[in-house]
Amino acid sequence: MPRRPRLPLIPALLALLIAPSLASAADDPRDIRNGWTIPDEGYCDQPYVVVTDQGHWLCTMTTGTGHEGQAGQHIVATISADRGRTWSDHIPIEPSDGPEASWVMPLKVPGGRIYAFYTYNSKNIREVPSNSDPVGRRVDTLGAYAFKYSDDGGRTWSDDRFEIPMRRMGIDRGNTTGGEVLFFWGVGKPISVGDDAYLGFAKVGKWGTPGAMVESQGVFMHSDNILAEPDPSAIRWELLPEGDEGLRAPKGPVSDEANLVSLSDGSLFATYRTIDGYPCQAYSRDGGRTWTPTAYMTYGPDGRRVKHPRAANFVRKFDNGKYLYWFHFHGGEPVHREGWNYYEGRNPAWVLGGVERDGLIHWSEPEILLYDEDPDVRISYPDFVEDGGRYYVTETQKETARVHEIDPGLLDDLWGQLDRREVEHDGLALEHVGDPIEPGSEVEMPSLPDLQDRGGFAIELQARFRELTGGQTLLDTRDESGRGIRLVTTTRSTLGISLGDGTTEATWDSDPGTGPGTLRVGDWQHITVIVDAGPRILSVVVDGVLNDGGALRQHGWTRFLTELGDVNGRDRARLASRLYGDLRSVRIYDRPLRTSEAVGNHRAGLLDDRGAIPSTPTGLRP
Template identity: 40%
Template sequence: MIPAIFLAISFSGVDQLLAQSADWRNVKNGHSISTNGYCDQPYAVVLKNGKWLCVFTTGATAEGTGGQHIVSTVTEDQGKTWTKTVAIENPGSESASWAMPYLTRYGRVYVFYDYNGDKIHELNGQKNIREDMLGWYCYKYSDDEGKTWSKRYRLNIPKTKLDLNNDWKGEVQILWGIGKPVDVDGGMMFAFTRMGKYLIDNCEGWFFRCDNINTERNPDKLKWSLLPGNEQGLKNEKLGPVNEEQNIFQLNNGTLYCMERTISGHPAESYSHDGGKTWTLPQVPQYLNGIELKNPRACPRIWKCKNGKYLFWYHNNGSWNFTSRNPAWVSGGIEKNGKIIWSQPEILFYEDEVEKRMSYPDLIEQGGKYWITETNKEEARSHEVPVDFLNKLWSQFQINTVASKNLIQEWKQADLASKSTVTVPESNYQPGFTLDFRLRLGDLQPGQTIFSSKNNGKSVEVKTAEYGSVEIILKDGTDSSKWNSDPGLIPAYGEHGVTIIVDNGPKIIQFVVDGTVCNGRDFRQYGWGRYTVKMDDFRFLNIETGQLAKGQLQPQGQVTMLRVYNRPLMNTEAIGNQKNYMK
């Protein structure tokens, strides 16, 4: 075992004695559920006796290859160890995939999944095609904590124009789901996607609803409704041909809310006010400041928590493809006037290997604590998420206090005259650092040094950049990395709050300007940037202010306040700092 250097740090307002290598956001510090080849959609329910039952899709090799099947496993110690898996469907020539569990009020666990019951393995002369999204929607159940499973039952899905125009002219249906079943009006609903073109193109959202699943124990007497009640599923063609991976929850006022992924660079949300029979046209969700949320073609998972608040897992970038899933981000949601309002995002999890892709998570709540499962398709893991982190996230809408934890020093305008130097108390910046300052510019000319710091061959420099932005340049003596705020947020008039967060965990730089977390908006795919320079041993000893330009009609620029933290603040804390000035 390699010894770790322990540091007293505070992250998200929680004082802990942690090794830097034990950052809870690093997925490698989670508990493994499975590493058996391919592993996907590790979804869990908490049983009556407190055990967790997890189901997932697995196979000996890669996703979509032969032998793909679904299994269950149980943990009695909140995810630290898991029992040997039990096959819900055995591996064979026909795939069984995308298992989603539901726990009834009387303790039965149902699992809903795809099954290639039509035994399709060929299309247009091509043999051994991927077939894990072809065929039937099925379910099984267990009354003994997943030790044994019932026979297979099939759900009836009447054919629509979408099916009749697919590659098999309706003889085969193309479908799959990631929308874990949720409680709705005393019954249950889950979302799934139907495709009109092999493999996953021309997609629509559909919903199964069962109102007597919590009272009727005879599966032959379950009453199923397929929604919406028309010939077309949920989609907005203006967002592209891909409207998929729908998942839902029920608001406190009874309205249903759906989130889906698209290839527009954004997720899409929709509401139903009649139990799923009709839905509003899917639209790109916005933060409270009007900026649109971003997500690539990746799972847009939503949850309703027991406290009546909400969480949204996504990836906070505007890519259109299946990549760019590292890190995973989270927004907190609250209900206001019958709508969901999402907070600006925080980094939730990251992988050290940038190209790794984590996705298909689930949320577990037990005893006032929270865990999230996720997978990179090769390993599924569970992670406890600090309660204080989530509470801070949900507080973003009203927070207006200055973060005090790990605040090394604060300087006022009188200390920050042009070409002056301030001394920074000695500290350790291994987790990263935050520069929180107020800035008044007289001229937008790029390249003006706002302030800088050098130590032992390494440096941090903050300058004005193009189009009304600010950039930070990190140098480690060999290489340099830089990133800038979104364009246009810092005009040459008025005073502006700028927070630069340098996070040595995922090695990501973020900017928060006047309460807005930069997400690239329409200007660029990412609002956050990665850095490769080695800054974990950098120390601020002195900070020198630059000489900012004077505009034709504006006075000379000035830094009017500066705070240095020896940790990466949460974006929520940065917003609180900036709101405190404006209140």
């Protein structure tokens, strides 16, 4: 969606750049290159899908032969009869030789009719006041909110174009034209709630640099009769929320790309992006007329804040009543100290699973949904499709849009994570327990996959520190060449991780500070290091919390180089040497655990109800 011209990666991510891997990831459904391509004209955005009454998929998108915002940008539809594997030729909803038509969003109503809502440069304006000449010549995010409709599953579209009346708000009157021209765009795919329909979008005030949309607010268009009214000219519309202001951020001037879902009682929940390093959330209990006070999104009531840049952060509800939230899992206060380009860092795409409890959505810890092995690829503007009991996601990198089938096990893990309390045994290659483990003892080390083969592994510890001085080694398999794995405390009270193949090394550490997911003194803690060689991501879960960087870092995960390969060192691992504390258990998996599995292992604990260690075989498991 609208953004300023592309800039280099932020310094904090620059060191994480990797070259494309020569290894194959053909069996990883998270790798976007394994998806099915949706045809476009060069530029493509917002590939949104509805399942028609005829049983096919109708995808609408914004496309054009140039770059985003250039002349010729228009909206099209394409149809798939095989769930996204192949697509028809484009069906123009608006032509490429007319005024700009952009940011199309489809809505299917109960009678089978499909509406397409979009921003239309109805007066063919060629330039607007701006503090930047290039931005001032961009005219794809202004004009009238228009719609057309199709009664044959998207094969043809109405000749008539209808415009939705839109009242002015304070942000309009204060824009660069004094409200004469309306600036806005929508990414909030319409939803129906009972007899009503809603779609989310953003109004823009100041226009220019930095960021093109210098000031924005989240708003919603509501209709109480579109689901049943056959006459498009008789559809009633109202702009929400009531009053002169839309949804705002607690601190920054940007609050845009609002997305909506409904709760079981008809309440509404919205997410929207900011430039503050965090997304926002809001609830409405009166049909969108008023909303809860402005607040950053959290993982649940009284939970820690979710981190996210200025990118799509979409919430969707599925037929089972569960929720999914798409975001990029980095940001926070540190970005304001690091010269952040808040439009970057859209790879990987992470998701949270949501479960409704007592009128609020409680969110899981994150999992990776999609990635590209090139970190400079930007994955965004998804849509989620549910068809025949299977789940799919669309996404775009602005030049290529694709469809991906989602592993149902990933979703089951996310939605079940909040209640998961079991030890994962799939892939468990070593389990060694003691009360405590003898310091300096050794255990036979299982063979781990070569990271060039795009698999990975996980190491899990249960430890109690008496102090957090640096240099305490919990596990060490390194040989004389430096090949192997070492887990050691650092001088900033974190767990340092080093992986080496004798030539290439990767290092990272757990979150510093004293927040959730950090090390502390005196308590038993559960620590899981996950090495996932698909996206080349190394992450750490401490006491069921996936590290996000806390208050001191932009992110709590890192990429490692594609050159890193075989990290099998000595065939025996030395445990708890120079440890000022106790090590009670070690588990090693010959595959990367999902976050949900690490959380479940943490909740399962290692002691039974009597406080005794269960009788578990020590050594290799089959």
